[in-house]
Amino acid sequence: xxxxxxxxxxxxxxxxxxxxxxxxxxxxxxxxxxxxxxxxxxxxxxxxxxxxxxxxxxxxxxxxxxxxxxxxxxxxxxxxxxxxxxxxxxxxxxxxxxxxxxxxxxxxxxxxxxxxxxxxxxxxxxxxxxxxxxxxxxxxxxxxxxxxxxxxxxxxxxxxxxxxxxxxxxxxxxxxxxxxxxxxxxxxxxxxxxxxxxxxxxxxxxxxxxxxxxxxxxxxxxxxxxxxxxxxxxxxxxxxxxxxxxxxxxxxxxxxxxxxxxxxxxxxxxxxxxxxxxxxxxxxxxxxxxxxxxxxxxxxxxxxxxxxxxxxxxxxxxxxxxxxxxxxxxxxxxxxxxxxxxxxxxxxxxxxxxxxxxxxxxxxxxxxxxxxxxxxxxxxxxxxxxxxxxxxxxxxxxxxxxxxxxxxxxxxxxxxxxxxxxxxxxxxxxxxxxxxxxxxxxxxxxxxxxxxxxxxxxxxxxxxxxxxxxxxxxxxxxxxxxxxxxxxxxxxxxxxxxxxxxxxxxxxxxxxxxxxxxxxxxxxxxxxxxxxxxxxxxxxxxxxxxxxxxxxxxxxxxxxxxxxxxxxxxxxxxxxxxxxxxxxxxxxxxxxxxxxxxxxxxxxxxxxxxxxxxxxxxxxxxxxxxxxxxxxxxxxxxxxxxxxxxxxxxxxxxxxxxxxxxxxx
Numbered sequence: 001x002x003x004x005x006x007x008x009x010x011x012x013x014x015x016x017x018x019x020x021x022x023x024x025x026x027x028x029x030x031x032x033x034x035x036x037x038x039x040x041x042x043x044x045x046x047x048x049x050x051x052x053x054x055x056x057x058x059x060x061x062x063x064x065x066x067x068x069x070x071x072x073x074x075x076x077x078x079x080x081x082x083x084x085x086x087x088x089x090x091x092x093x094x095x096x097x098x099x100x101x102x103x104x105x106x107x108x109x110x111x112x113x114x115x116x117x118x119x120x121x122x123x124x125x126x127x128x129x130x131x132x133x134x135x136x137x138x139x140x141x142x143x144x145x146x147x148x149x150x151x152x153x154x155x156x157x158x159x160x161x162x163x164x165x166x167x168x169x170x171x172x173x174x175x176x177x178x179x180x181x182x183x184x185x186x187x188x189x190x191x192x193x194x195x196x197x198x199x200x201x202x203x204x205x206x207x208x209x210x211x212x213x214x215x216x217x218x219x220x221x222x223x224x225x226x227x228x229x230x231x232x233x234x235x236x237x238x239x240x241x242x243x244x245x246x247x248x249x250x251x252x253x254x255x256x257x258x259x260x261x262x263x264x265x266x267x268x269x270x271x272x273x274x275x276x277x278x279x280x281x282x283x284x285x286x287x288x289x290x291x292x293x294x295x296x297x298x299x300x301x302x303x304x305x306x307x308x309x310x311x312x313x314x315x316x317x318x319x320x321x322x323x324x325x326x327x328x329x330x331x332x333x334x335x336x337x338x339x340x341x342x343x344x345x346x347x348x349x350x351x352x353x354x355x356x357x358x359x360x361x362x363x364x365x366x367x368x369x370x371x372x373x374x375x376x377x378x379x380x381x382x383x384x385x386x387x388x389x390x391x392x393x394x395x396x397x398x399x400x401x402x403x404x405x406x407x408x409x410x411x412x413x414x415x416x417x418x419x420x421x422x423x424x425x426x427x428x429x430x431x432x433x434x435x436x437x438x439x440x441x442x443x444x445x446x447x448x449x450x451x452x453x454x455x456x457x458x459x460x461x462x463x464x465x466x467x468x469x470x471x472x473x474x475x476x477x478x479x480x481x482x483x484x485x486x487x488x489x490x491x492x493x494x495x496x497x498x499x500x501x502x503x504x505x506x507x508x509x510x511x512x513x514x515x516x517x518x519x520x521x522x523x524x525x526x527x528x529x530x531x532x533x534x535x536x537x538x539x540x541x542x543x544x545x546x547x548x549x550x551x552x553x554x555x556x557x558x559x560x561x562x563x564x565x566x567x568x569x570x571x572x573x574x575x576x577x578x579x580x581x582x583x584x585x586x587x588x589x590x591x592x593x594x595x596x597x598x599x600x601x602x603x604x605x606x607x608x609x610x611x612x613x614x615x616x617x618x619x620x621x622x623x624x625x626x627x628x629x630x631x632x633x634x635x636x637x638x639x640x641x642x643x644x645x646x647x648x649x650x651x652x653x654x655x656x657x658x659x660x661x662x663x664x665x
Contacts, residue, residue, distance in 0.1 A: 020652035176639035287450035447528030449480035478503030539592025546662035605638035
C-alpha cells in the first residue's frame, strides 16, 4: 500500500497559469535561412523584456542536423532578416543599431558587423546579387531615385514651414501611415559601400504592398531581378500586380506575367531556366485562389501547375535539380507540405497533420527545412525528408518553458452549418480541465473574413491564454474561411451577416450541448471582420452574456469612405455604396442599434487606417446612448493589431476582465 508521501510525490504538478505576461517570455523565432552548403540554419529570434518595456531581435545559427543554437549578434537594437552570401561565408541582415534601418554584413570567420548602406531613406529588405553586391529596398522620392543627397534634402524639407498634407489621388494613407510621396524601389548596393543604383525608377512601388510573400528575387547567376509592380491608375482599387524582370546592369523591365489579379512571390529555379510564382485570376479580389505558375525563361511560356488543386498555394521552394516544387497550403485548418512536378501532373501530399511554413530545400535534395506551429507551440524549425519521413525538430527553444503549463492540443470538431455544409472548429480546454466541471464558453471569431483559425500559434488572440483564464474556447471556421476550397471562401462575398452568421450560431449551439459547457454563460469576441460579426450579433441575438468588438466595422458606408484599400469593400459589396445602396444597407450593423442589449467592450487602435477608429467610436456612442453596459479601450499607438508588449498584456487584462465580469458568477 502506497504511503501518503508516495502518492503526493507521484501526483503530477499542477499546471501553471498561462497568462499574457507568461506568453511574453517566449522567444519568437522567424525567417529561417539555409546555408548554401546545407549545414546551417540562420534565423532571427525576438525576446521581450516586459518590465523594461523593450523587445530585441538578434540573429542565431543552428546546425541543420540539429544541435545547440548559437547567437550571432548581441546588439540591443534589432537585427533581422538574415541572408547567406553565395559563398556561405557571410550573412547580410538589416539593423537599426545606428538609429535608422540599414543593411549590414557579418563575416562568420569573426569580427564585428559592417554597415553596407547609409541611405537617408533606409533599407527595408536585402538579398545578395553576388558576393560583391546587395539588392535592397528603400522608400525613395521618385524624382530622386538612388540619389541620396536629393532624398536627404527632400526629407529635411518635409514639414517646413507647414506640416499640412495635400493629395490629388488615392491611396492617401495605408495601414498605419500617411503617404508622403515616396515609393518603394529596388536598389543595387555594392558591399564596399559605394553609391547605390536604382533598378526600378518611376512613380510606382516596386514591389507594391504585398498580398503574399516576398515579391522580388535575384537569378542564380546574379544578372537579373524579378519583381512585382502594380501599374493600374487607381491603386486603391486594384490588386493587379504584374511580374517583371530587369537586368541587374539596368534597363527597361519586361513583363513576364499579367493575370487579372496579383502575380507575385517569384522564385528562380536553381538552374536559372525558370521562374515559379503565385498568381490570382480575378481582378480586385485579394482572396482569390493562389495558383502556382512556372515561367520558362527561354520559351517565354507559362504553365499553371495547380489549376485543379482547390487550395491556396503559400510558401514555395524549388528542389535543387529544378524538377519539383514544394509548397504549403491551408487544408482543413492545417497547412501540409505538398509537391508537384515542374512539368505538371497531380499535386502530392508530402506531409500532413500539421501546420508548416517557410519551406526551403536542402542542397542535396534529400530534406526540407520548415517552420512548424500548433495551438500548443509557437514557431520552431523542423527537418523532414522530401518523401515525408523523418520529421525532426531543429530547434526546441521554447519547449522547456512551455512544459510547466501543460497546454492542451486543440480538438478539431465538425458540425452542420448553413445549408447543411460541414463547418470545422477548434475546441481548446483549460490545462487543468475536469470533465466533471462545467465551464463558461468563449466563441472567438476570426478576421479576414477570408482567414482561418488553424492549428497554429498567435500572440494576438491566443486561445490558450483564454482557456487558462477559465473558458472553454470555441474557434469556428465559418463561410469565408480558407482551407476548404474556393467556393467555401466565396460564400461570404456580399453575404457578411448571412451564412457566416448562421455558421457561428450553429457552432455556438453545438458547443453549448457539450457536457462540460455551462450553457447560458457564453461570450463572443472578434477583431476586424470578427469585430463586424460581433457588431452584427449585437443587433440580431441576445444569447451571449458579453461581447468584445475589436477594430470592427459598424457603419459600412462610413467604412467605404475612410478605409484605404477600396478594392476590398468594392469586391465584398459589389461596388461603392451609391451603386449598391440596398446591399450596404442590408448588411450594415448600425441599422439594428435599437436591438442592442448585450454588454460590449469596444477596442480600437487610433492608427488603424484599415478600419478607422471612427467605427469604434460610433459603436461605443450607440451603446452608451442605448444604455447598454459598455466600455471603450483605445490604444493611441497601435494600428489594426495590438503589437507592443505592454499594450498586449493590457489588452488581455481588459478583455479577460470584461468577459469574467459577465460570464462568471
